[in-house]
Amino acid sequence: MSFVSMLALIVSSTLVYSAPMVFTSIGGAFSEHSGIVNVGLEGIMTMGAFSAIVFNLTFAHQFGEATPWLGVLVGALVGVLFSLLHAVATINFRADHIISGTVLNLMAPPLGVFLIKAIYNKGQTENITQNFGYFSFPGLSKIPVLGPIFFKNTSAPAWLSILIAVLAWWILFKTRFGLRLRACGENPQAADTLGVNVYKMRYFGVMISGLLGGIGGAVFAESISGNFSISTIVGQGFMALAAMIFGKWNPMGAMWSSLFFGFAQSLSIIGGQLPFISGVPSVYLQIAPYVITLIVLVAFLGSSTAPAADGTNYIKSK
Amino acid sequence: MIKVSPKAKHALVAIISVLAGFLVGAIIMLIWSYNPIEAYSSMFTSALGSMNGIGETIREASPLILVAIGFSIANTAGFFNIGLPGQAQAGWLTSIWIVLANSHMSPWLLIPYATIAGIIAGALVAGVAGVLRAYFGTNEVITTIMMNYIVLYTCQYLMQKVMSKKLRISTDATKNIPANGSFQVSWLTNMFGGSRINTGIFIALVCLLLFYIFMKNTTTGFEIKAVGLNKDASTYAGMSANKNIIVSMLLSGAFCGLGGVVQGLGTYQNYFTQTTTLDIGWDGMSVSLLGGGGALGILLAAILFSILKIGGLGMQTLAGIPYEIVSIVIAAIIFFVAIDYVIGLLFKDKEQPQPVQNKPVAATASDSGPQKTGTDDSKAEGGK
Numbered sequence: 001m002s003f004v005s006m007l008a009l010i011v012s013s014t015l016v017y018s019a020p021m022v023f024t025s026i027g028g029a030f031s032e033h034s035g036i037v038n039v040g041l042e043g044i045m046t047m048g049a050f051s052a053i054v055f056n057l058t059f060a061h062q063f064g065e066a067t068p069w070l071g072v073l074v075g076a077l078v079g080v081l082f083s084l085l086h087a088v089a090t091i092n093f094r095a096d097h098i099i100s101g102t103v104l105n106l107m108a109p110p111l112g113v114f115l116i117k118a119i120y121n122k123g124q125t126e127n128i129t130q131n132f133g134y135f136s137f138p139g140l141s142k143i144p145v146l147g148p149i150f151f152k153n154t155s156a157p158a159w160l161s162i163l164i165a166v167l168a169w170w171i172l173f174k175t176r177f178g179l180r181l182r183a184c185g186e187n188p189q190a191a192d193t194l195g196v197n198v199y200k201m202r203y204f205g206v207m208i209s210g211l212l213g214g215i216g217g218a219v220f221a222e223s224i225s226g227n228f229s230i231s232t233i234v235g236q237g238f239m240a241l242a243a244m245i246f247g248k249w250n251p252m253g254a255m256w257s258s259l260f261f262g263f264a265q266s267l268s269i270i271g272g273q274l275p276f277i278s279g280v281p282s283v284y285l286q287i288a289p290y291v292i293t294l295i296v297l298v299a300f301l302g303s304s305t306a307p308a309a310d311g312t313n314y315i316k317s318k
Numbered sequence: 319m320i321k322v323s324p325k326a327k328h329a330l331v332a333i334i335s336v337l338a339g340f341l342v343g344a345i346i347m348l349i350w351s352y353n354p355i356e357a358y359s360s361m362f363t364s365a366l367g368s369m370n371g372i373g374e375t376i377r378e379a380s381p382l383i384l385v386a387i388g389f390s391i392a393n394t395a396g397f398f399n400i401g402l403p404g405q406a407q408a409g410w411l412t413s414i415w416i417v418l419a420n421s422h423m424s425p426w427l428l429i430p431y432a433t434i435a436g437i438i439a440g441a442l443v444a445g446v447a448g449v450l451r452a453y454f455g456t457n458e459v460i461t462t463i464m465m466n467y468i469v470l471y472t473c474q475y476l477m478q479k480v481m482s483k484k485l486r487i488s489t490d491a492t493k494n495i496p497a498n499g500s501f502q503v504s505w506l507t508n509m510f511g512g513s514r515i516n517t518g519i520f521i522a523l524v525c526l527l528l529f530y531i532f533m534k535n536t537t538t539g540f541e542i543k544a545v546g547l548n549k550d551a552s553t554y555a556g557m558s559a560n561k562n563i564i565v566s567m568l569l570s571g572a573f574c575g576l577g578g579v580v581q582g583l584g585t586y587q588n589y590f591t592q593t594t595t596l597d598i599g600w601d602g603m604s605v606s607l608l609g610g611g612g613a614l615g616i617l618l619a620a621i622l623f624s625i626l627k628i629g630g631l632g633m634q635t636l637a638g639i640p641y642e643i644v645s646i647v648i649a650a651i652i653f654f655v656a657i658d659y660v661i662g663l664l665f666k667d668k669e670q671p672q673p674v675q676n677k678p679v680a681a682t683a684s685d686s687g688p689q690k691t692g693t694d695d696s697k698a699e700g701g702k
Contacts, residue, residue: 089656
């Protein structure tokens with residue numbers, strides 16, 4: 001294997017494995033900046049994966065190559081609907097954010113499998129025929145050296161997720177909406193006093209996390225797993241949560257740490273093909289994202305990077 | 319609006335949550351044209367209709383009780399230990415490994431050895447989160463979530479790569495443990511129609527009693543409660559917050575580890591590769607949340623969830639309804655427990671404004687001892 005093709009393999013598989021986490025971790029950042037802790041990302045991803053696969057299996061004939069992208073839209077929609085459970089519970093009904101988020105995680109896998117069994121009469125779907133596969137950018141892939149590494153046979157959703165990360169950073173830190181959203185996560189009383197509708201902003205925050213989490217799940221299902229079963233989404237949502245924390249609640253940071261975690265994850269899978277990695281037990285690469293997050297959390301001692309009012313219920317006085 | 323005491327309100331909210339959870343399950347079944355009445359009746363008959371079913375239900379409840387105790391202890395101290403699956407898994411693998419590696423030891427030594435090692439393994443996993451929280455202020459929710467996956471992959475690695483090949487039948491499962499390391503005993507198995515019931519239930523019940531006494535009557539239990547209620551006030555009163563954080567997390571992990579030991583030495587008799595975080599961790603957490611963290615509540619909630627989980631298997635074969643409905647019902651129940659504020663609105667209003675008026679009434683009503691009523695009240699408040 002030549003050096004360039006080895007790099008190309010590493011980059012493309014890193015992108016494939018990062019994409020779902022990039023989307024989901026950005027979603028998590030929006031939710032937390034609005035003041036709602038969302039540990040239910042895993043469950044939201046599961047519902048996104050489930051709905052995208054069902055859509056893909058049902059409509060692959062009609063829509064052909066566009067099916068995976070439409071599946072992502074369906075996953076996004078279902079993700080938003082599912083996240084509303086968390087939003088209603090935490091924003092209106094004063095539920096503990098961790099318990100409510102855990103309910104999403106407890107609910108999603110059995111719900112998905114139940115529906116799969118109800119629809120297909122078996123616990124696991126067929127493999128989809130239309131998946132994301134590899135994508136080559138028309139002009140860019142012809143660039144010498146860089147072209148084959150970054151733009152040839154790469155993952156289209158990953159590049160989209162990077163664009164979304166930039167957009168999310170801009171929305172969160174450079175727009176009026178973003179400022180208001182963050183105000184609700186830092187000091188909801190003050191935001192309310194200044195006329196910001198805290199409940200509405202928090203709904204936006206949670207629903208954006210549902211949207212992007214659903215997209216993340218759909219992308220994972222349609223580019224990596226290829227079907228839906230109880231073990232389709234195992235830990236990707238929590239890894240996205242870790243990426244968001246590692247990225248210090250910033251969409252760009254979340255993107256970079258997702259890429260890094262995706263790199264670690266892909267090494268544990270393609271490591272056997274790479275000369276210098278094949279000797280490392282895959283367990284180190286599998287647990288790396290989690291261990292690194294712990295170390296980072298401990299190292300950032302004292303620096304309160306999480307939004308100040310994150311995880312607290314805001315109760316408007318009458 | 320119905321007038322109820324705060325304690326009765328707790329129970330009523332739990333009961334309503336359970337009923338609402340069943341209703342959600344019924345609605346989902348109706349949408350997909352399954353018959354919910356057939357489902358629930360076949361569930362209860364297969365869980366309780368035979369000695370085997372009852373034995374399996376009790377067997378299922380044993381680890382849930384232990385894990386729920388673990389969750390409750392940390393939760394009382396104000397920590398959300400979401401790492402129960404990892405702690406239980408550590409206990410499970412450790413106990414099985416020790417029994418397999420020392421299979422010729424006398425059962426009187428081997429069982430306590432493996433059990434205590436499993437408990438320590440669980441405690442260590444939780445202790446990491448406790449230490450990080452105490453000395454670095456790291457949020458325990460995040461650390462325990464991360465630990466779940468670290469343990470999940472580490473256990474897989476330990477079993478596949480570190481454990482001697484002689485102890486395994488394949489890369490994905492260990493050998494079954496010999497009888498001298500097992501919690502299964504013939505008289506129990508025979509009494510309950512060949513089910514996998516084991517002495518784990520006695521361990522669970524003893525632990526439940528110990529947990530009750532520990533929380534009510536010991537200094538450490540009191541300190542854990544005090545720290546959970548008001549950390550600053552307890553620090554001011556001379557309790558070490560750091561010590562209590564670590565102690566409560568260690569105890570929490572110890573009980574989860576024990577739950578894993580019961581699951582391993584009692585139920586499965588071996589260890590096999592886990593692809594996802596352990597069910598008993600999440601179910602134990604659900605049990606504790608529904609049971610309100612108290613000993614009696616945990617017992618009742620564990621029995622209910624075990625009936626659901628064991629009955630669900632029967633329901634799947636008898637009524638042809640997918641087993642997953644059980645997990646959906648459990649998740650729905652916990653959702654309603656989480657929004658207890660809303661359910662509580664049905665009952666709350668009349669009682670709360672009148673605690674001052676109530677006291678003399680209660681004192682005159684029970685002539686036997688007004689002092690006793692006073693202590694009961696303070697206990698009830700402390701237990702919140």
